[in-house]
Amino acid sequence: MGTITRLHDAKAQNGESPVWKAEERALYWTDIYSQKLHRYDAATGQDREWHLKERLASFAFCESSGERDGEVGCMAGSFHSGFALFWPDRGTRAWVSRPPLAEAGVYLNDGRCDRSGQAFWTGSTDLGKKQPIGALYRFGADGSCRRMAEGTISSNGIAFSPDNRILYYADTRSYVVWQFDHDPATGNLANRRVFVNVGEEGGLADGAAVDAEGHYWGTRVHRGSIIRHRPDGSVEREIAMPTKCPTMVAFGGDDLKTLYVTSGIRPLSPEQLAAETQAGSLFSMRVDVPGLPEPRFKPAKKLLEAPTEPLLA
Secondary structure: OOOOEEEEOOOOOOEEEEEEEHHHOEEEEEEOOOOEEEEEEOOOOOEEEEEEOOOEEEEEEEOOOOOOOOOOOOEEEEEOOEEEEEEOOOOEEEEEEOOOHHHHOEEEEEEEEOOOOOEEEEEEEEOOOOOOOEEEEEEEOOOOEEEEEEEEOEEEEEEEOOOOOEEEEEEHHHOEEEEEEEOOOOOOEEEEEEEEEOOHHHOEEEEEEEOOOOOEEEEEEOOOEEEEEOOOOOEEEEEEOOOOOEEEEEEEOOOOOEEEEEEOOOOOOHHHHHHOOOOOOEEEEEOOOOOOOOOOEOOOHHHHOOOOEEOEO
16 A cells, blocks of 8 residues: 555545546546536646536546547536536536436435446435435436435445446445445346445545455545445455545556545534645555546437537636
8 A cells, every 4th residue: 555645735625526537647526515627637747627607526427429639528427406418628518317406405416337338326415414315316328317216315435346236325424335236237226235334433434436356445534534345345444544534536547556535625623624734635545456447428419419508607
């Protein structure tokens, strides 16, 4: 295990959804409450920002869709009010699906593609983070929207096993990480069971990723650590972070053995924030087991041709 390195002092309110883009050797990530999309260049250490009209919680890159040379191409993401395709450099967004989230008192949060790229999975979170009114959604590449699981307070920690047959899903405020059997052909879920009982003393289960050996790397807000769980849920290792609020991890680098970690300042009290000089930063460390390439979303042609609206603030 390598040394934890602070890469960028973003002072992010809530850094989330780091995604490595291999052909650019760059890490993209979002600061949800600041409504910013970031691009960190691993070669130069430069961080670029796009200021968005709405909070972007999670995203994936799309398969090549005719972008111009040097342009950041099509992305698919969970904005707080719905799921959309968007083009940062063009400053446009096309809605795929907008369930009645605000009317239900929830917003979309953590998400990622399944390993096939045929669906983007994301969950909703209660605005007050107290009531189990959130749900897990499957947004298909054909534009479909299916509600797949119920009874969540705060959706997080979505990840897939290497063979795409297990879906992980955390409820941050219920202190639990679930497992489902996932049918890659249909997207159907079955056999919901507890993977990890976090417990209040274990902090809050936030974003996560699965490595090439099928181990689940989960962040723990307030505990200030990352825990690598074996496929049976037992703890293989725990890594203490320089902040109490690591929020999500992603594997990157040429060999996918660089673990990137986002963090945030929003959950910290003024006293904690004064003591935590590295809170809200982007970090990295070298690990001994590689991750897996992040899947690309494969939108149908009709989605790429949908009307667009302004994306940037």
